[in-house]
Amino acid sequence: MTDRTIDPALTSWIEVARDSDFPIQNLPYGVFTPAPEKPARVGVAIGDYVLDLAALHEAGAFHTTPIAGENLFAREVLNDFMARGPETWDAVRGRISELLRTDNPELRDNRILRDRALFRREQVTMQMPAAVGDYIDFYSSREHATNAGSLFRDPKNALPPNWLYLPIGYHGRAGSLDVSPAQVRRPRGQVKPTADAPPIFAPTSRLDFELEIGFFVGVGNRAGNPISTAEAAKYIFGAVLLNDWSARDIQQWEYQPLGPFLGKSFATSISPWVVPLAALMPFRVAGPIQEPPVLPYLRYAGEWNFAIDLEVWLKTAAITEATRLTSTNFRNLYWNPLQQLAHATINGARMRPGDLFASGTVSGATPGSLGSMLEISRNGQEPIMLAGGESRCYLEDGDTVTMRGWCEGGGYRIGFGECTGTILPARA
Numbered sequence: 001m002t003d004r005t006i007d008p009a010l011t012s013w014i015e016v017a018r019d020s021d022f023p024i025q026n027l028p029y030g031v032f033t034p035a036p037e038k039p040a041r042v043g044v045a046i047g048d049y050v051l052d053l054a055a056l057h058e059a060g061a062f063h064t065t066p067i068a069g070e071n072l073f074a075r076e077v078l079n080d081f082m083a084r085g086p087e088t089w090d091a092v093r094g095r096i097s098e099l100l101r102t103d104n105p106e107l108r109d110n111r112i113l114r115d116r117a118l119f120r121r122e123q124v125t126m127q128m129p130a131a132v133g134d135y136i137d138f139y140s141s142r143e144h145a146t147n148a149g150s151l152f153r154d155p156k157n158a159l160p161p162n163w164l165y166l167p168i169g170y171h172g173r174a175g176s177l178d179v180s181p182a183q184v185r186r187p188r189g190q191v192k193p194t195a196d197a198p199p200i201f202a203p204t205s206r207l208d209f210e211l212e213i214g215f216f217v218g219v220g221n222r223a224g225n226p227i228s229t230a231e232a233a234k235y236i237f238g239a240v241l242l243n244d245w246s247a248r249d250i251q252q253w254e255y256q257p258l259g260p261f262l263g264k265s266f267a268t269s270i271s272p273w274v275v276p277l278a279a280l281m282p283f284r285v286a287g288p289i290q291e292p293p294v295l296p297y298l299r300y301a302g303e304w305n306f307a308i309d310l311e312v313w314l315k316t317a318a319i320t321e322a323t324r325l326t327s328t329n330f331r332n333l334y335w336n337p338l339q340q341l342a343h344a345t346i347n348g349a350r351m352r353p354g355d356l357f358a359s360g361t362v363s364g365a366t367p368g369s370l371g372s373m374l375e376i377s378r379n380g381q382e383p384i385m386l387a388g389g390e391s392r393c394y395l396e397d398g399d400t401v402t403m404r405g406w407c408e409g410g411g412y413r414i415g416f417g418e419c420t421g422t423i424l425p426a427r428a
């Protein structure tokens with residue numbers, strides 16, 4: 001079946017710059033408030049605009065789709081729409097695409113509805129796109145796990161013995177998730193000034209970012225019913241950029257034997273626009289060869305890695321010019337999202353609409369492609385030189401970290417927008 005919504009030849013009557021993240025082939029979903037006192041509602045991004053889907057629904061624009069009877073877009077979160085499943089998502093996406101097509105006059109020539117439903121993106125405030133019940137963070141980049149293991153464990157045994165057999169993950173704190181642009185207060189906690197000394201209570205001095213992609217679960221499963229790799233794609237609604245902020249000193253002291261805790265749970269930021277899986281489908285690529293071969297429940301058919309260019313930029317409070325710290329690609333992730341979802345549910349664990357699972361830090365094999373400051377500065381041993389003469393080993397107060405992601409090909413770009421956050425000083 002061909003999906004007309006990703007036809008490279010499609011154009012919209014809304015003018016979209018060639019380098020825009022949001023051409024008609026993307027149509028990412030988000031939740032926004034058009035003005036401070038107005039209720040939140042669901043929209044899609046198109047060029048420099050947001051299309052208000054709640055207003056379109058009210059006007060009857062979805063009367064031919066499976067959601068005709070209920071305005072699932074007049075909601076503060078996407079969960080109810082996510083729960084409907086891929087046939088409904090496809091039908092609705094097809095309808096939105098149709099309404100925005102150059103040759104379709106329905107909305108284009110309906111000035112009253114257009115004025116009511118189109119907002120300039122810069123004028124609206126984005127909200128968390130979903131109520132996240134459970135949040136998982138994986139550890140699926142081999143390069144990152146090798147780098148982190150070399151610094152924290154032992155370069156000769158950088159990968160833990162289970163790493164090549166299962167996608168390692170932990171359950172994160174959903175309540176710590178926030179939407180970009182974020183303000184991140186420097187956390188305080190137990191840190192060890194030196195290896196031999198007892199811990200002290202202090203603001204973290206090793207505040208870091210982690211460059212990740214997060215996938216939203218759409219349809220949930222029933223408890224006791226694992227999701228297979230063959231079915232997993234039908235459960236995935238879409239993807240966002242994710243910054244898994246980390247306090248390395250707190251993390252290093254606390255993490256054994258039960259994994260990350262307070263070194264992670266102070267903040268996790270996501271980009272506001274959820275790029276539908278349908279928009280990412282043309283950018284699938286083969287993943288790395290998995291050797292040793294994986295257990296049967298982790299095998300999969302087809303190509304399920306995604307070629308997403310990723311960048312991280314750092315801007316300090318004193319200098320207006322940003323420095324690019326990282327340029328990498330999501331395509332080399334060792335464990336793909338289908339395997340992650342299959343593994344996360346193989347014990348019968350339940351996934352619910354709006355649950356979020358993140359890839360783990362995405363690092364490449366070369367110095368300019370590392371997804372955390374831990375790796376770039378080799379845990380503080382090699383300062384990073386910034387534009388304007390400053391340097392950093394870890395983040396300082398006032399620093400702003402901006403992540404960007406996009407797929408490119410066929411003459412258009414499927415962008416994720418930005419995931420950005422600024423560091424506030426620790427509480428006195």
Ligand code: MN
Pocket residue numbers: 137138210212244360361
């Ligand atoms: Mn992480």
